[in-house]
Amino acid sequence: MRKLTAIIFTDIAGFTALSGRDEHRALKVLSRQRELVFPLVEQYAGRCLKEIGDGLLLSFPSSLEAVRCAVNIQKATAAEVDLRLRIGIHQGDVIEYKGDLLGDGVNTAARLEPLAPIGGIVMSQRVFEDIASYPEFNTVCLGTPPLKGVQQKLTVYCLVNDGL
Numbered sequence: 380m381r382k383l384t385a386i387i388f389t390d391i392a393g394f395t396a397l398s399g400r401d402e403h404r405a406l407k408v409l410s411r412q413r414e415l416v417f418p419l420v421e422q423y424a425g426r427c428l429k430e431i432g433d434g435l436l437l438s439f440p441s442s443l444e445a446v447r448c449a450v451n452i453q454k455a456t457a458a459e460v461d462l463r464l465r466i467g468i469h470q471g472d473v474i475e476y477k478g479d480l481l482g483d484g485v486n487t488a489a490r491l492e493p494l495a496p497i498g499g500i501v502m503s504q505r506v507f508e509d510i511a512s513y514p515e516f517n518t519v520c521l522g523t524p525p526l527k528g529v530q531q532k533l534t535v536y537c538l539v540n541d542g543l
Contacts (some may be wrong), residue, residue, distance in 0.1 A: 380475050381473070381475075382472070382473060382475060383470065383471070384440070384470065384471070384472075384480065384484065385438065385439040385441060385444070385469075386437070386439075386468065386469050386473065386480065386485055387437040387439070387449055387468050387488065388434060388435070388436060388467045388489045389437070389464050389465065389492065390433060391408065391412065392463045392464070393463065394432075394433040395433075397461055404461065405461075408433075408461045409433060411459060411462055412433075412456070415452070415462070416455070416456075419451050419452055419455060423439060423444040423445070423451075424440055425437050425438060425445065426438050428478065428479055428480055429479065434492075436485070438473075441509070442468070442470045442505070443510055445468050445470075446502065446506065449466045449468060452466065454541070457498065457542075463497045463498055464497075465492050465498075466499070466500045467489070467490070467491030467492030467493070467495055467501050467502070468501070468503070469488035469491055469503040469505065470484070470503065470505040471483060471484020471485075471487060471505070473485055487503065487533065488503075490526040490527060491533075494521065494535060494537075496537070498542075498543065499537060499543050500537070501521065501535055501536065502535070502537075502538065504533060504534040504535075504536070506536075507536040517539050517540050518536040518537060518538055519539050520534065520536055521535040521536065521537055522535065
């Protein structure tokens, strides 16, 4: 089934190095991520579709709810020494198949996430347009960086609210 969805990809900065140093501690970080993030995803009408290593694939019915959730995820994890996240958000047409999301929209969100600073949030032009009229969000345009495997030129914005 095709649908328009806001997609979030997250990644824990430094997780591979942490896993190499202290696997037990790394597993605790994953558990802590679930404790902090999953209730927020639910609060903002989102779904966690899967955990991909230390990253999460989340979906939301609206860009606004996705961005609000992402901001609160960053606030909730800010004090966690080993749980510093990068978050990328895109809105696109996706295919829902057996509880998973597939398609260009998902791939684009995955390519955006590494552009986020540690503790930060980046978003595509589509998401930016959806939230532009909300004064609670301040953004900076990062231009149109090349995104591996993404055909269209995409303007990327970084959220700069409250220390993000």
